[in-house]
Amino acid sequence: MSERHTSQAARSRWKLLSQFISQKRSIDCSCPSAQSVSVKRLLNFGFLKFTEHASDQNPSYNVRQYSFSDEFSVSLLSRKNTIPTLSEVNSVIGTAFDTTGLITVWPAEEALSYYIFENVADFRGKSVLEIGCGCGLAGLVAAKGGSGFVSLTDANEDVVRLCDESISMNPDVQNCTASVLAWGKLENFATFDFIVSADCLYFEKSHALMHDLLSSALAKNGTALFVCPRRGASLEAFVHLLNGQKVFKVCVLENWNRHIDNCIADTMQKNMDLFDKNLHNLLLITVERLSPQG
Numbered sequence: 001m002s003e004r005h006t007s008q009a010a011r012s013r014w015k016l017l018s019q020f021i022s023q024k025r026s027i028d029c030s031c032p033s034a035q036s037v038s039v040k041r042l043l044n045f046g047f048l049k050f051t052e053h054a055s056d057q058n059p060s061y062n063v064r065q066y067s068f069s070d071e072f073s074v075s076l077l078s079r080k081n082t083i084p085t086l087s088e089v090n091s092v093i094g095t096a097f098d099t100t101g102l103i104t105v106w107p108a109e110e111a112l113s114y115y116i117f118e119n120v121a122d123f124r125g126k127s128v129l130e131i132g133c134g135c136g137l138a139g140l141v142a143a144k145g146g147s148g149f150v151s152l153t154d155a156n157e158d159v160v161r162l163c164d165e166s167i168s169m170n171p172d173v174q175n176c177t178a179s180v181l182a183w184g185k186l187e188n189f190a191t192f193d194f195i196v197s198a199d200c201l202y203f204e205k206s207h208a209l210m211h212d213l214l215s216s217a218l219a220k221n222g223t224a225l226f227v228c229p230r231r232g233a234s235l236e237a238f239v240h241l242l243n244g245q246k247v248f249k250v251c252v253l254e255n256w257n258r259h260i261d262n263c264i265a266d267t268m269q270k271n272m273d274l275f276d277k278n279l280h281n282l283l284l285i286t287v288e289r290l291s292p293q294g
């Protein structure tokens with residue numbers, strides 16, 4: 001994807017948000033770019049339990065502690081205000097920034113984290129790359145669960161700074177780093193047993209870059225896991241592109257976890273007016289190499 005396209009997409013998303021906030025009217029949610037930032041429709045699915053208290057160091061953030069079980073919890077910084085202020089919106093208009101990773105831990109990230117926790121034995125001793133990590137919960141869960149090495153990555157430097165702080169809030173997590181990584185082919189980079197990502201497939205212009213990244217960074221017998229809603233035709237477009245390249249075997253799974261399914265069904269019942277299957281139903285996409293030994 002060219003920088004021009006990235007900045008155009010970012011600009012149009014934030015312009016819509018700006019309009020929404022300043023004119024206090026609804027975003028036209030039929031527009032895919034509006035859907036991607038539709039914080040108005042951010043529902044709490046209750047996938048995970050957490051407690052929060054104000055951060056001493058950072059007044060805009062809470063310290064959020066996710067408890068997966070009595071013995072397994074992960075802390076991270078999460079923004080107090082999940083709706084960007086008008087000055088924030090205006091400050092990114094005209095830049096190539098995507099700041100969605102700063103806003104909140106998105107539901108897909110929580111669902112992916114739950115999946116990793118439930119399957120933590122599969123991740124033990126393995127290398128894990130999280131891409132478009134935002135607050136980085138999924139990678140932190142893998143690291144806490146004993147992955148050999150976890151790399152939290154995102155194109156947004158502020159997101160990476162936040163992840164760095166969150167890593168240091170988990171003293172028992174020694175095997176995790178945060179760094180800037182924009183999608184695209186990785187040169188001279190290690191390969192990973194797992195590449196994981198939540199809610200990053202709606203950047204349709206980035207699909208080819210994502211394919212390149214998987215080609216260069218997924219280990220021969222590795223697995224990539226994407227959790228995301230359909231968001232218009234973006235998920236199908238990604239799967240179509242991957243299938244066309246004939247490098248990977250791709251599976252799209254609905255109803256891939258009973259707990260996640262139950263939480264979504266519950267939320268749907270309680271929020272009939274806001275629930276939109278296209279935005280809120282989460283799918284798991286698994287990607288493996290067609291010829292792992294090759």
Ligand SMILES: C[S@@+](CC[C@H](N)C(=O)[O-])C[C@H]1O[C@@H](n2cnc3c(N)ncnc32)[C@H](O)[C@@H]1O
Binds near residue numbers: 108153183206
């Ligand atoms: C919707 S957020 C998801 C964040 C996190 N995974 C979650 O679900 O909470 C999308 C993330 O992708 C990152 N991103 C967008 N374009 C990117 C690119 N070209 N390369 C790497 N990261 C990118 C953004 O900075 C943001 O953190």
